[in-house]
Amino acid sequence: MDIRTILIIGAGTMGRQIAMSCALGGYTTILQDISGSALDAARTDLESWADGRVAKGKLQAEFADAALARLSQSTELDASAAQADLVIEAAVERLDIKRSIFAELGKNAPAHAILATNSSTLASSHLAEASGRASQVCNMHFFNPALVMKCVEIVRNEQTSDETIQAVTAVARALGKEPVLVNREIPGFIANRMMGAMQREALNLASAEVASITDIDTTARTALGHPMGPFELMDLVGLDVIDFIAQATYAETGQALDQPHPLITQKVTEGKLGRKSGEGFYEYRR
Template sequence: MQPRTPVTRVLVIGAGAMGSQIALTAALAGYPTTVQDVSECQLDDAAAQLRDRTDKMVASGKLAAEQAGQAHALLDFSTDLDAVAPAADFVIEAATERLDIKEAIFARLGRLAPPHAILATNSSTIGSSAVAGASGRPGQVCNLHFFNPVLVMECVEVVRHAGTSQETVDTALAFARSLGKAPVLINREVPGFVANRLMGAVQKEALALLAGGVASMEDIDATAKTALRHPMGPFELMDLVGLDVVDYIAQATHAATGDPADAPDASVAALVRAGKLGRKSGAGWYSY
C-alpha cells in the first residue's frame, strides 16, 4: 500500500545527539527540516556539532562538499514550537526520556500540527500508545526508533500501537526508506522492541559469563567478533551505546515487565555511579 500522506517538511523535537543527527539525515535526504528545542544553547551546540560532522565526512570522502552545503541550507533551528509545528508534515520527537515531558509535547503537537501530520516518537523504551491519547489523533502516532549513530546505522524500528492506522504505518515506512534507511515493522509494543531485546539478551549472557569467571571481558568480545561475526563485542557495544543508556533501558524494561530476570545489572550500575559511561566519558568497561 502506498502512503497517502505527503511528507515535504520535517520537524524534529529535541536537539540532543539523536535529534540533531535525525534532522541532518532528513536534510541530507532533501527534506527542509527544523530542529526545535527549548534551549537556545542546545540548538547552537547542535548546529556546531552538525557542521563538524559534515566537515569530517567531507574530509574523509564520505560526503561531497556540495551535498553538505545543500543539507545545511535545508536545516533550521528554533525554540518556538508554536511557530514551527504548523508547517510540519512529519514530526519526530526526540526529547528527554520522561513520559510527562513527552505527553506534554504530544498534547501541544495535537493542537499545533496540521491535521494530516504524522507524530512519531524516537523513544526506545516508551511505546507510542503512552502518548497517543494526549495528541488527540492516536491513529497518526507511532514510534520511529533510530539507532546511534543515526548517520551510519541503517535500521529504523517502526512500532505501531493498537490504534495506529495502516496509512500511518505505510507513511512512516516510506519516509524511513526515503532517508536511505532499512525500516522494520514491529506490530505490537513490547518492552525494548526488537533490537534492544536482542542486544539485551546477548549483553545479559556476556555479563553472566564474566561474573561467573568463565572468560575475560576481552575474550568474550573476541568470541562474539570471530565466532559470531558481530562487528564488535558486547562489552565494546555497551561502551559505544553508553552504560547510562544501557542501565536506563534495563530499568525501563524491568519497570514494564516486573520480571526479576530483567532487573538492571549490578556491575553496569556500579560503573554508571562511578561516572564510567563508556566512550563518551573516556572510560567504561574499557579505557579510551
C-alpha cells in the same frame, strides 16, 4: 500522503542527526529545541560533519549546502508544528515532557500531520492519547549515529493506522534507511531486545567465572563476527545507560530476567560508567 516538511524536536545527539538525514533526503526540515545553545551547537556540529564529508569526497559541496539551507532551527514549538507534515520527537527521555510536547503538537500541527517519537524505551501508546490523534502516532526509532546507521524500527501501537505506517516507512526509505516494522509494542523493540539478551548471557558467564570478560569479548568478535564484544559495547554505550534501560524495561515487564544485572549495578555504584568515566569493564587512558 504527501510529506514535505518534517519537524524534529530536540537537537541533542539523535535529533540533530535525524534532522540532517531529513534535509539530505530533500525534505524541508525544522530542528526545534527549547535550548538556543543546543540548536547552535547542533548547527556547528552538522556544518563540521558536512565539511568533513565534502573533504573526504563522500558528499558534493553543493548537495551539502543545499541540505543545510533546507534545515532551519527554532525554539518555538507551536509555530514550527503548524508547518509540519511529519514530526519526529527526539527530546529528552522523560514521559512527562514528551506527553506535554505531544499535547501541544495535537493542538498545533495540521490535522493530517503524523507524530512519531524516537524514544528507545517509551512506547508511543503512552503519548497517543495526549495528542488527540492516536491513529497518527507511532515510534520511529533511529540508531546512533543516525546519519550512519541504516535501521529504523517503526513500531505500531494498537491504534496506529496502516496509512501512518505506510507514510513513515516511505519517509525512512527516502532517507536511505532500511525500515523494519515492529507489529506491537514490546520493551526494547527488536534490536535492543536482542542486544540485551546477548549482554545478559555475557554478564552471567562472567559472574559465574566461566571465562574472563576479555575472552568473552574475543569470542563475540572471532566466533560470531560481531564488530565488538558485549563488554566493549556496554562500556561504549555507558553502564549508567545500560542500567537505566534495564530499570525502565523491568518497570514495564516486572520480569526478574529484565532487572539490572548485579555486575552493572556494582559498576554504576562505583562510578565506573565505561569509556566516559575512564573505567568500566576496561580501563581507558584519558
